[in-house]
Amino acid sequence: MIIDTHCHLDKEDYENLEEIINNMKDNIIIASGVDLRSSLNVIKLCNKYDHVYGTIGYHPTELDEYTDENLKIIEDNLSNPKIVGIGEIGLDYHYGKEDKDLQIEVFKKQLEMARKYKLPAVIHSRDAAQDTLEILKDYKDLKIDMHCFSYSKEIANELIKMGVKIGIGGVLTFKNSLKLKEIVNEIDLSNILLETDSPYLAPTPYRGQKNQPLYVKYVAEEISKIKNISIEEVEKITTFNAVSQFDLKIKK
């Protein structure tokens, strides 16, 4: 079994969403919301498919329609047993420098929710390493997944020391991702969560095309090559990591 710990499954992105989800029926998908609409969609998918779990929350570049009332609706849905975390949340100074203050405020509110409901958080951080680290230092008690990790080896090590898991996706399979391959080679597999971030960032050999959760197997394959271990070993350990990170109660 393999677990895609982070992806987006919107009808707008997939004409054949049912098929895309069924492609993973022997595996587990954790779908992620980025605003109220997509979070409510995640809840629908979780209720419909046994093998789909979800995280819900407000992404830092999706704050146009953010209100405290909308966040309250997200909070009210955290009791759904298939909702296994808050996400994706975080900071993005690449696209959203002008609303930094709002990003930080909404990020902290959602980390407080994660603490209150004892849920893990899935974090997006782009061009915002220092602020993200600074904020996370106040939340060392939380289980954190730094999704689609894109920072340096030093930051990876600092995060791992804080108990943060490193989310690794299709970017790892790109020829020019030498820095990321080196990080994966050096860190222990126990710190890694597999993900796709579908529909974005499809791995080689599908680079540039639409990604889907099933392609998480190419990420596992790349890790097995880098670490010189079997794909089965990668799947076994990363599945264990994901089950414990998100406290998954798998009905199988």
Ligand code: NI
């Ligand atoms: Ni994402």
